[in-house]
Amino acid sequence: AVVSTQSTGDRKITEYSDSFVKSKPIEAKKEDWEYSVFANNTSSSATPSTVKRKRVAKKERSESKHSKMEQLTLDLGQRAEPTQCLQCGMVYTNSVAEDEQNHSRFHKRFLKASSFTGWKSERVVEEYHDGRIILVNQNDPKSHVRKMEEVREVVDVDLGITDRNPVTQAKELQAYLYISNANKVIAAAFVEHIEKGYPCISPHTADETGKLPLLKTADAAMKAVCGVSRLWVFKQCRRKKVASRLMDCIRANFVFGCTISKVKIAFSDPTENGRLFAQVYCGTGNFLIYR
Numbered sequence: 001a002v003v004s005t006q007s008t009g010d011r012k013i014t015e016y017s018d019s020f021v022k023s024k025p026i027e028a029k030k031e032d033w034e035y036s037v038f039a040n041n042t043s044s045s046a047t048p049s050t051v052k053r054k055r056v057a058k059k060e061r062s063e064s065k066h067s068k069m070e071q072l073t074l075d076l077g078q079r080a081e082p083t084q085c086l087q088c089g090m091v092y093t094n095s096v097a098e099d100e101q102n103h104s105r106f107h108k109r110f111l112k113a114s115s116f117t118g119w120k121s122e123r124v125v126e127e128y129h130d131g132r133i134i135l136v137n138q139n140d141p142k143s144h145v146r147k148m149e150e151v152r153e154v155v156d157v158d159l160g161i162t163d164r165n166p167v168t169q170a171k172e173l174q175a176y177l178y179i180s181n182a183n184k185v186i187a188a189a190f191v192e193h194i195e196k197g198y199p200c201i202s203p204h205t206a207d208e209t210g211k212l213p214l215l216k217t218a219d220a221a222m223k224a225v226c227g228v229s230r231l232w233v234f235k236q237c238r239r240k241k242v243a244s245r246l247m248d249c250i251r252a253n254f255v256f257g258c259t260i261s262k263v264k265i266a267f268s269d270p271t272e273n274g275r276l277f278a279q280v281y282c283g284t285g286n287f288l289i290y291r
Helices: 030-038 048-067 097-114 142-159 242-253 272-282
Strands: 002-008 011-016 082-084 091-093 124-128 131-136 174-180 185-193 196-199 226-233 265-267
Touching: 091 097, 097 142, 097 185, 124 242, 131 142, 131 242, 142 174, 142 185, 142 226, 174 242, 185 242, 196 265, 226 242, 242 265, 242 272, 265 272
Parallel strands: 226 265
Antiparallel strands: 002 011, 082 091, 124 131, 131 174, 174 185, 185 226
């Protein structure tokens, strides 16, 4: 029951006799009833300015999420310079994953092919102070022919030869392997019997770009006896007359009982270094090329 009611300024206090609880009516603020319809189930404290700020912030986060770019590589000004492996001689770039993988595969293959423990039935055709040259052909034991194939695979990779046939398909192919005193294959020459070659007519001087002109041959063929399919020397052993020793050994042993003249030797698609070597060794720029 109401005991008494009295007014004090803006407040109206009602006293109840049962609980003597004093209640103060809450006055509604203007923004509460004026914008409550547009608050979209937000709290009573939300105002148009706060709602607008939230929408702008949400839009900015969405735009930044789509336009954000991630830096995958740290650019510290470093240069990716090529490196040459001292064991296999391959030139590659450390920071390039593909180069590292190619080097790893070639390195393992090279170590296997260059390692030579020796054979009981070696055919030694020449000996020098720093090693010996042995001859391997298709009629030798399978282990010898397998070593011949392993060496040729490494030689093909180093010379950039991609189109090739297995050794077993080249019946006349012979290999002259230069074995160092450390029992390593440091050079190899693969030769075969031929009947003709074509004189090279291309100049052997580099142009302004530092490269030799394309290889051209004359139309008229000349008689040849020995064809050098591949001539390779390990990079660390070059410019030490190793290739010249190989060629001299081939000329003295390729045909039994005679030494082949230099003009009867032909080369198969030589590299730039091979062209320069053939010119110096044969004593002429018109050395023979065979296909």
